[in-house]
Amino acid sequence: MQNLAEIHSQSQPTRAAGKGVPASHSLTGQIELMGAPMAFARNGEIFGENEPADYLYKVVSGAVRTYKVLSDGRRQIGAFYWPGDIFGLECGAEHLCSAEAISDSRILVIKRSAVLALAARDADVARQLWTLTAKELQRAQDHMLLLIGNAQERIVTFLLDMADRGSGGDAVELPMSRQDIGDYLGMTIETVSRMLTQLENAAAIELPTHRTLILRNRRALRRLNA
Amino acid sequence: MQNLAEIHSQSQPTRAAGKGVPASHSLTGQIELMGAPMAFARNGEIFGENEPADYLYKVVSGAVRTYKVLSDGRRQIGAFYWPGDIFGLECGAEHLCSAEAISDSRILVIKRSAVLALAARDADVARQLWTLTAKELQRAQDHMLLLIGNAQERIVTFLLDMADRGSGGDAVELPMSRQDIGDYLGMTIETVSRMLTQLENAAAIELPTHRTLILRNRRALRRLNA
DNA sequence: CGGCGGCTTGATCGGTCTCAAGTACGGTGG
């Protein structure tokens, strides 16, 4: 039910983009016409590290995590993707990380070869592939800055990020587990939990459900964020 | 003196590439013809964060660091660049980090507008701009993985990296200070120093000079690295 | 109602930072 609602709210702007497309979104528009929607169950693998990167992906509904697993078993989550986000785009022939659905998701699956062929003819499309990768780079660099802060700074930055990417209001649905958050921020679930409790006690946030976050004092959060 | 020698050893392969250019290096070849060499003194600023990204850069001799400074004064070094490396390439209009010469350096300075114009006409050049950014992304992701390890793992990975990028032998010149290393690895200079001493005591490395590193036991290092 | 998985809370341990001296090195001038 919830998924169906999400599909509607997401696919409508998509169709609109397919008609009156601003130049800067032509890749998104043209690409989507080449894509086939697919359903992935919660925790289902979308692609694995070192697999051939024959496709790229766009989230229609649900949410996705990309990650690498280190030799000692630790898992580092590289990014979370929301409806509208494109992921799995590689310049080389293989995926550099794995991707899984965080919740039941619908994903547009797009043939890479078709996109590359288009890019070879259309400089505009080529530039947008480059732009997408540059955005990923910027995201990775911001993520690096996150990892050098202390636990509180990491959590606060993360929560503000989540809120910015959500509906815009103060209530945010967190589709990922505490383990996911920990693996994204480079800390244990215990520390994640403690920091959340601490922020709740400080009246900066509220957690009516484990997966529901309400920002109560953005100003205070931004101050802690420094 | 040393600089002149470096310029020679570096500029020769460059000239060779300008003549019989493999397709996959055409950007490097064509771009260099558009560049003007410039000298930067040790610690000299090459560009600053948020400045217009009108140029991109290629190290001829010396070494370069890119970094961001956080509001609380901490500095995070994003990458080190050696002769042959290209840096400062942005997809957007502004630089996202600052860049400084680590030692006295000669840098090829290339007009971005010329490169972009070329890319708009030549799909091959466009693809190589994309490839360069994708390489940066991969580097940033590896750097993230570095930051989640403990101090010993970070140092060991760093040293092995340095050795790989050096002449290939076991002796490596480290042009950067302990502070640079610390800001790259997200730790204090004291911890950097302690880890180096510890590795030296374990006979894994040797530090005849503060800036000279000799790997004595790569196997042991790789094991610590895990 | 029972059981399981995900989350929280508590106590302790260890690693890294911080603060504070001490030391070696490179450059400069006598």
Place this chain on the structure above:
DNA sequence: CCACCGTACTTGAGACCGATCAAGCCGCCG
């Protein structure tokens, strides 16, 4: 060539933060 100085680096002691290990709690689903 040596003495001097300043900077960069090393070493040490103590505090603090987050990891670890171990219970306990909550919500969910059968």
